[in-house]
Amino acid sequence: MSHRPSRHPLALAIAVGALAIPFSAMAEDVTSEQVVTHYADLAHTVYTDALKTASTLGSSIDALLASPTPETLASARKAWRDARVAYQQSEVFRFGNPVVDDWEGQLNAWPLDEGLIDYVETDNYQHELGNAGATANIIGSSSITIGGEEVDVSEITPELLASLNEIGGSEANVATGYHAIEFLLWGQDLHGYEPGAGERAATDFMTGEACTNDHCDRRRAYLAAASELLINDLDWMVNQWAPIAEENYRSELLALPAEEGLRRMLFGMGSLSLGELAGERMKVALEANSWEDEHDCFSDNTHNSHFYNGQGIQNVYTGHYQRSDGSNFDGPSLEALLSQQDADLAARLDGELEASMAALGDLKARAEDDESPMTFDMMIAPDNAEGAQLVDNAILALVTQTGSIEKAAAELGVNSLQSDDAGHTF
Structure with a gap:
């Protein structure tokens, strides 16, 4: 797959995205073709917003590298969190759309064995068993050898980093994307089930004698290259x-029959809801009591990633998206189309989506509580009954809405939807 080399190519995206026209969610005489066309418009709008916020992150990283201070590091971390809001809402387009699924790993693969990228505290480092790349330390090396393959890593470029994903056949060898950048900005989270995220110091990006933990020039080059690749x-x-x-x-x-477009929409909603969010991102971590299996494990931002995944599912149903600047994008929706066929089912699914957002909102609120925050890695600790209940409530709400998504598919002429459960039993 080739990627365009420009760093801030926003003009076309913003110009097209600015053409949004408000639309009543319950408009009469909505057609399948209109709904699928708006789905494509919605995807374009969300990815445009993800590009915009990633470009802001890139500018914040440029500022950090120009002057590494606690303040510029904090700004880059905030920009990373802000960039996750739009991107996580885009993940509903992954399932059912091969162009997204084939591309997504380079941006959002996880969990990753961070020792592939940089130094780690070996006493507190959990990694995939047998992964020869788990301690390769690209930043600290001019060449690495994994699975009998020796690779020259002396010049860190976006193309090099992309080529190193899954080197040696291990999915935990992730060299690029949001989580590689997250690790570089925060470092390892060594707090386990206790409060606290990664604590990398800004001096890890300084030059000369002020550099801490060695190889700062290469760490700076890695962060810049990963940011450039993400934007491209x-x-x-x-x-x-x-x-x-x-x-x-x-x-x-849009050249396919409209029913196929509806299938991709509903499959994306159901599969993200069931197998991915309820299963891979929540059930696995809770049952294993594993903070290594939380999604944004270095920054403790997992509650937000889960919340905005849920928001993305709801967006596809309602045809609504709120951009990062606060403006709204609306158009012909699945909700309107389903209401024309079965108003009761449409209302039930709407209520279940609201219920799942409320449950995910409870996770978010508890993690951001001013007096006693409980982040996701604390919720999944053994014997944390309150945390387990919060996570279980969200899982149950997601499973419940998936059942109605599948009923909606049948009502709209999409047979045997079979949302991907990722091998999980609920």
Whole structure:
């Protein structure tokens, strides 16, 4: 897959995204074709916003590297958290759309064995058993050898980092994307089930004698390259969904029968809801009591990633998205289409989506409590009954809404939806 080299290619995306027109969610005579077209518009809008916020993150990283201080590091961390809001809402487009699923790993693969990238505290380091790349330390090396393959890593570039993903055949060898950047900004979270996230110092990015933990020039180069690749990847995906004359994924999708478009929409909603969010991102971590299996494990931002995944599911149903600048994007929705066929089912699914957002909102509120915050890695600790109940409530709400998503599919002529459960039993 090739990626465009420009660093801030926002003009086209913003110009097209600015054409949003308010639309009543319950408008009469909504057609399947209108709903699928708006779905493509919605994807373009969300990815445009993800690109915009990733570009802001890139600027914050530039400022950090120009002057590494606690203040510029804090600003870069905030920009990373802000960038996650739009991106996590985009993940509902992954399931059912091959162009997204084939591309997503380079941006959001996890868990990762962070010792592939940089130094780690070996006494507190949990990694995939047998992974020869788990302590390769690209930043501290001019070459690495994994699985009998020797790779020259002396010059850190976006292309090099992309080539190192899953080196040696291990999915835990993740060299790029949001989580690689997260690790570089925060460092390891060594607090286990106790309060606290990663505590990397800004001096890890200083030059000369002020540098801490060695190889600061290479650490700076790695962070800059990972940021550039993230922006270029998002730019590529924006263009896949853009309403332009040339062939792209959007044109392929809209050339298919509308029923296939509806299937991809509903499959994405159901699969993110069931197998991915309820299963891989919550059930696995809770049952294993494993903070290594939380999604944003270095920053303790997992509650927000879960919340905005849920928001993305609801967005596809309602046809609504609130951009990072506060403006709204609306259009013909699944909710309106389903209401024309079965108003009771449409109302029930709407209520279940609200219930799942309330349960995910409880996770978010508890993690952000001013007096006694309980982040996701604390919730999944053994014998934490309150935390386990919060996570279980969210899982149950997600499982419940998936049942109605599948009923909605049948009502709309999409047979045998079979949302991906990722091998989990609920």
